[in-house]
Amino acid sequence: MEYTQLGRTGLKVSRLVLGTMNFGPQTDEADSHAIMDAALDAGINFFDTANVYGWGENKGRTEAIIGNWFAKGGERRDKVVLATKVYGNMATDAQPGQPAWPNHDRLSALNIRRAVDASLKRLQTDHIDLYQFHHIDRNTPFEEIWQAIDTLVQQGKILYAGSSNFPGYKIAQANETAARRGTLGLVSEQCLYNLAERRAEMEVVPAAQDYGLGVIPWSPLHGGLLGGIIKKEAEGGRRASGRAADTLKDPAARAQVQAYEDLVGKHGLEPGEVALAWLLTRPGVTGPIVGPRTAAQLESALRAVELELGDELLAGLDEVFPGPGPSPEAFAW
Template sequence: MKYTQLGRTGLKVSRLVLGTMNFGPQTDEADSHAIMDAALGAGINFFDTANVYGWGENKGRTEEIIGSWFDQGGGRRDKTVLATKVYGNMSADADHVWPNHDRLSALNIRRAVEASLKRLRTDYIDVYQFHHIDRRTPFDEIWQAIDVLIQQGKILYAGSSNFPGYKIAQANEAAARRGMVGLVSEQCLYNLAERRAEMEVIPAAQEYGLGVIPWSPLHGGLLGGVLKKESEGKRRAAGRSADSLANTSVRAQVQAYEDLLDKHGLEPGETALAWLLTRPGVTGPIVGPRTAEQLESALRAVELELSPEVLAGLDEVFPGPGPSPEAFAW
């Protein structure tokens, strides 16, 4: 496994991030534990989760599965850089969504971190991430709450997820006024088929020293060889991938992508991950394996070197928007 610094921090993290969103809803506890063991064994030390994972009546379940894995000992917690998130409503009352159980008020941040620590069976969180912007809460209040948690030793760093570039700037300018480190990472939607983050989000992250952690690196399976799998009768596209492929221009683009990689003897999913690892500012993409086999495929991407010819071909098939303002002006 290869490692890098998380943004401008001294924290060393693996170039692949283990996403745990499938743990609970799609992968049972025993298999989830096996995947985490395999990931740690392969050198992946950066695990990402969120308090709402498990979803619906089972929200919080994913953190519980990770907590029971930590409880097995063997240095699991000490070897893991743990990131979780706060924002979604975690009210336990199914009949009424109570206020102050979501977003980024000082009250909810305090409540949410205590609940996450309990589910995760740990006394600290390495990277505590804001899952979404909160238009109602000023950053001074957010940073006051985070400062208290840092002083208490309950979190070490703060990160963002799904923030636009201007909010990254606002957040870190507000933190600087308080003499705080501010955001150290941004988790955003970024892949070959969805490159809008290159316009402002990634430049803002680089300017302020945030490590970029792309989620959905295969764009919901669209970049994982979906057409070849269909033709071989292995698996049909479903959900967002199926909706995208209903568009004939998107289908033609994906076909061109798969043809390019077939010409060079490359696997689509591994190539999509390897491409992200070449992008400026990227710490490492989040991989969310449902099985141990999917994890093995992701691990091969770290060692995959893409030739200039392949990189040029990928840019031709999936051209990025370019930086702003040139992307929309001159």
């Protein structure tokens, strides 16, 4: 496994991030624990989750599964750089059809304090290494957010703060506010970024680079679209669903994905592994999040770290999936 610094920090993290969103909803606890053990054995030390994972009535379940894994001992917690998130509503007493009870979501100082303590309890740990804002909160000023975060850092409950799904201007606002307070600010941005969705290159990635944030792409296979989905369907395998199925309904988009699979096949490579390896070549990227449902999917992701993409293939990928270009040239003269 290769390691890199997380943004401008001294923290060393693996170039693949283990995403845990499937733990609970699609992967049972025993298999989830086996996948985490396999990830640790392979050198992956960066684990990502969120307080809402498990979803619906089971929100918080994923953090609890990770906490039970930590409780097994064997230096599991000490070896992991643990990242979780805050924003989604975690109230459990709302009546059906009624609004959720207030102050159990978003980024108020009250909810941040409440959410951290609840996550620590589920995760069975005394600190979170990277505490991420899952979305922007248009109603809470960054002065209040950083006041809450600075207190948690002083208490030793969190070490670093990161963002997720932030536009470039919010990254700038957040870190300029932190700078005025004399604190570290955001050290990472977790964003939607892959070969088929490159809008982050316009402003999010440049803002992250300018402010020293590590970029952590989520959905690196774009919901399975870049994992060889057309070939799998033709061979009677798993059919496209969700975002991938919707995209393939468009003839032009389907032709683009087919061109991608043909290009990768010409080089004797697997589409999913190429999609991950491509992200590892991108400026500013710390490492993509992989969310395996099975041990076999984890093994495939691990091969991407060793994959070297030649200039001819990289040029071909840009032809199939051209990026928007930098801002403002992407939309101005």
